Amino acid sequence: MKFLCTRCDEVMKLAGAQAGDDTVGLTFSCPKCGGSFAMLTNPAETTLVKGLGVQVGGRSEPAPLMEVIQSSVARDTENQITWDPGAETRLANVPPFARPMARKAIERFAESKGIRTITAAVMDEARALM
Amino acid sequence: MRMYHEVAGDGGSDILGQVGKMMERLAGRLSLIKSVIAVASPKGGVGKSTVAAHLAASLARRGARVGALDADLYGSSLPRLLAPEFIGANATRGEEGLFPIAGVFGVRVMSLDYLTGYGARASVAWAGAGGSITRGPVEASALRELLADTQWGELDYLIVDTPPSVGRLGDLTALVPSLAGVVLVSAPTLLAYQVTLKSIERVRALGVPLLGLVENMRGFTCDLCGAANRINVEGEMGETLSIMGVPALGALPYDQRLLKPAGEAGPIEAVERIADALLAKIGGHAAARA
Numbered sequence: 001m002k003f004l005c006t007r008c009d010e011v012m013k014l015a016g017a018q019a020g021d022d023t024v025g026l027t028f029s030c031p032k033c034g035g036s037f038a039m040l041t042n043p044a045e046t047t048l049v050k051g052l053g054v055q056v057g058g059r060s061e062p063a064p065l066m067e068v069i070q071s072s073v074a075r076d077t078e079n080q081i082t083w084d085p086g087a088e089t090r091l092a093n094v095p096p097f098a099r100p101m102a103r104k105a106i107e108r109f110a111e112s113k114g115i116r117t118i119t120a121a122v123m124d125e126a127r128a129l130m
Numbered sequence: 131m132r133m134y135h136e137v138a139g140d141g142g143s144d145i146l147g148q149v150g151k152m153m154e155r156l157a158g159r160l161s162l163i164k165s166v167i168a169v170a171s172p173k174g175g176v177g178k179s180t181v182a183a184h185l186a187a188s189l190a191r192r193g194a195r196v197g198a199l200d201a202d203l204y205g206s207s208l209p210r211l212l213a214p215e216f217i218g219a220n221a222t223r224g225e226e227g228l229f230p231i232a233g234v235f236g237v238r239v240m241s242l243d244y245l246t247g248y249g250a251r252a253s254v255a256w257a258g259a260g261g262s263i264t265r266g267p268v269e270a271s272a273l274r275e276l277l278a279d280t281q282w283g284e285l286d287y288l289i290v291d292t293p294p295s296v297g298r299l300g301d302l303t304a305l306v307p308s309l310a311g312v313v314l315v316s317a318p319t320l321l322a323y324q325v326t327l328k329s330i331e332r333v334r335a336l337g338v339p340l341l342g343l344v345e346n347m348r349g350f351t352c353d354l355c356g357a358a359n360r361i362n363v364e365g366e367m368g369e370t371l372s373i374m375g376v377p378a379l380g381a382l383p384y385d386q387r388l389l390k391p392a393g394e395a396g397p398i399e400a401v402e403r404i405a406d407a408l409l410a411k412i413g414g415h416a417a418a419r420a
């Protein structure tokens with residue numbers, strides 16, 4: 001895309017870029033009359049451009065490794081931790097009303113220890129601290 | 131007012147320059163790889179991943195330096211077939227790229243599974259607005275990054291396992307103009323062969339060599355009586371394809387050993403023959419190293 005100042009028929013110069021979470025703001029100004037405007041991309045446009053692996057406003061540094069993949073993968077923060085069958089069986093012994101709480105508590109414990117898979121042994125460890 | 135073509139430059143983002151840099155990085159990476167081979171099929175479940183994995187393992191066993199790229203972004207299978215001990219592993223980051231996972235016989239495996247952080251537990255989901263409109267570019271970029279940002283090192287062969295359908299094989303051929311060719315895989319059913327036939331024009335139009343067809347699951351040997359059974363294909367479509375100029379690379383029987391991770395059951399004769407045929411086809415530099 002190119003931008004022209006309709007008053008001067010002059011090419012607008014990119015004056016600045018500002019990136020939000022899912023939007024980018026670009027300001028352009030006319031070198032002749034000084035007139036300026038901002039272009040604000042909507043979330044879909046932002047995703048599209050990011051998906052192409054280019055950066056609006058240009059790049060001064062080489063693109064980071066696996067940039068598009070890393071910035072496009074939906075992180076499943078809720079499901080980072082898995083339960084093995086042994087641990088699930090143990091959890092089934094907890095009365096139903098208390099189960100969700102117990103699950104969360106043990107997951108929090110596992111998270112604090114950087115444990116990804118909850119086993120019966122992890123549950124013992126957690127219980128010892130509770 | 132001047133129109134687009136009368137105005138020099140772009141909006142200031144130097145998009146063409148950025149794309150040039152991307153392609154430069156990719157070309158640099160590919161320059162260390164002698165042959166990139168795609169395994170493809172218009173039909174799902176015919177054995178692309180099985181063929182890709184067992185071929186990669188076979189070539190590596192012979193002493194070749196082999197990479198295996200899982201380009202089936204939503205159905206990655208190579209981690210299980212080539213590096214079963216590293217399911218759920220994350221690729222480590224080096225200065226120059228992400229290190230592939232060392233699989234059987236040292237096959238260097240790369241898959242989205244090693245990058246998403248949720249690994250083998252779920253296939254990839256993309257964040258961001260735009261849905262189907264933005265998915266295409268993201269998929270093409272992901273493929274480019276898997277090729278360009280993986281520290282493959284020097285390779286004799288990079289085997290690429292592709293998703294079912296040849297519709298987007300063009301993404302790969304655009305990224306790898308020097309592609310050594312495409313190996314087509316078909317199952318012995320009339321429908322699979324018919325769809326394979328239809329895909330040939332599509333593959334040829336991409337301007338890449340069609341290395342040949344692997345007829346997968348073509349027969350089986352009876353465990354009880356030892357008789358070799360042929361699974362019938364109403365009129366030998368494999369031969370029809372060869373009349374159409376699609377060379378046969380060989381056939382794979384239905385074989386329990388192919389269900390296991392590649393290499394685990396030792397060399398499989400039918401796989402070895404296909405690997406030989408493939409090497410003969412592309413001028414096989416691996417045989418020399420063995």
Ligand SMILES: Nc1ncnc2c1ncn2[C@@H]1O[C@H](COP(=O)(O)OP(=O)(O)OP(=O)(O)O)[C@@H](O)[C@H]1O
Pocket residue numbers: 171173174175176177178179180181202205207292293294346347382383384385386388389
């Ligand atoms: N020759 C064979 N003998 C026995 N089993 C086989 C053979 N070829 C493939 N299979 C099995 O058939 C199934 C499908 O094979 P595979 O996953 O390789 O197909 P695909 O074409 O890669 O599938 P997709 O289209 O989903 O990527 C797998 O479970 C695989 O183990």
Ligand SMILES: [Mg+2]
Pocket residue numbers: 178179180202205207291292293
């Ligand atoms: Mg597959």
Ligand SMILES: [Zn+2]
Pocket residue numbers: 005006007008009010030031032033034035
């Ligand atoms: Zn102006």
